[in-house]
Amino acid sequence: MKTNPALEELKSSLISQIQHLSGNADIQPETALSFPGVKNEEWKYSPFQIPKDTSFVIQNEGTHGSGQFSSEEFGECILLVFINGAFQPNLSEKTFPSGFRVGSPEKSGNSIPAFENTLFSQLNDATRHQGIYIDVAPKTVIEKPVIFLHLQTAQATGLWSQPRVEINVGERAEISFAEIWRNENAQPTVVNSITEIKVGKSAFVKWLNFEKGTASLSQVHQTRVETEEKAVFQHVVVAMGEGYLRNNLEIKINGSQGDAHMYGLTLGNHKLLVDHHTFINHKPENTTSNQLYKGVFGGKSTGVFNGKILVDQEAQKTNAYQSSKNILLSPDAKVFAKPQLEIFADDVKCSHGATIGQLDEEPVFYLRSRGLDLATARMLLVQAFASEILMKIDNKNLRELVESEVLAEMDRMIAG
């Protein structure tokens, strides 16, 4: 972990870069905030870490490279490309289905406040204009997924990237999105992203977040969601690779009969540190949230699941379920699971549970007694464990894309 003075220095460097970029002294992160460390309760298992003590550069829109990707690899989709934190209209889909409109977040009026005011939010807010705003008109049904490809490209220096995505999905609209994170920069890189999603009345939104870390990468992702009456929101996150990875998923269920489903799969290898921090707020009556986070941890990786559920006093007949299931493949891997239930209504059904253990020996023996070798048996069982989450990705192309990388990572974990 880096010392505080280094992070303080980083903070002032980032602030002066932002002021210079925007030429606007009003856009000024609150200087009282710092990067969170172990003393902050919400960050104690995952104090913010930079890959290496170096200078980090926030790029302005003009200086981005093109990045390496092929639009074919994602199949039929609406591809929207971000490079080093800024939306690139010239590399992205230019014609959109009717009811689907793209603009700048500055005009969105969309802002969803975070549960906790952090320096990360302040910094990202200051470069909000580099992001994208999407408006999905009421009753619009779009079959093909909208894919945000977030590329961090090779640099000569440290890179600080601040993508921003804001979405407003109208009443009865149905659409699915995926954020795919790729890092090509061998230099130290930090991604500080914010994604805001408003899900209108009776709308149906599915979200996939595929996060692949590298040793030189720290990622802090904030996803903030507000849902209206009878809206259904499903979030799937698949996290793997190396480095530091913090996910804040905050969902406010604002309308009655709203459903939120959250699924996570983490493959921890090397020294990966992953913290899935969820915060679900049930506001009115008759709403449901369901969380299932699974993780397989090898090497010296660490996994954290912190699931906070807040049930307001008005939120009678809330159903809130939360489960974290983890397999440790190595003696040096660690998992922390922390449920936090704050329930102010009296007629609710809430449950939470966490399991942390090694792969069960009985199924391993069973498969070996049928002729499968130890590695194949373990692989099959880990795959089966993960499949429950992967099956939640309905889009076949996306599922196969994620699955192939997941299987390759599992192979490496079991061999290691």
Next chain:
Amino acid sequence: MGLLKIENLTASIGDKEILKGINLTVNPGEIHAIMGPNGSGKSTLASVLAGREDYEVTGGSVTFQDVDLLELSPEDRAREGVFLAFQYPVEIPGVTTINFLKTAVNEVRKYRGEDPLDAVSFLKMMKEKSKLVEIDQALLSRSLNEGFSGGEKKRNEIFQMAMLEPKLAILDETDSGLDIDALRIVANGVNKLKTPNNATIVVTHYQRLLDYIVPDFVHVLWNGRIVKSGTKELALELEEKGYDWVKAETALA
């Protein structure tokens, strides 16, 4: 020539010695029944033969077709042709029978120097063998044993046995928890798989199963030793007189 030769086998779990010197020879074409009261060591013997690592072999030897079986990993024992039908088949959510069995069959074939089966031949084989044990093919595409009835689980064991074509099948309390119809179906499957070249060890508490799978030899296991061996008539005698009779006889000897 013996297919399986167990000599003076002792094994323990923790500090507790469970097998106290087992001697048994099984030839191709034979069916042996191992009977005995609860806790006599029957299931331990089955587990030790299959290579379950909870047990420590403390002495003796097990030779399977001239190979030292105890030196082999569980998977290599399976590939050599040893099959254990589990007393309590495990449930594995997310793994279908077809899925793992295709890998298993091809691992065994590879070990024997045979080419892997392609998907079409595998499905054809599966179809034939599932008829043999009267198992619904739909079950085989479901998560292994998850939500299966007791009878379905045991039929699935025999189905896997049919697919893997072992030289020695060990049925560990396959009759436990089965009603008479399920018992008959399972026993029929086992009988149909019988050839002059393979052998079966039936581990059971009750004589009931032996009405359907008729043994050539019956052994009584008690307190970690085989205390009495005989032909199928011995099983009937046990049914009639109970195990106390053998215990008393052993104590006198």
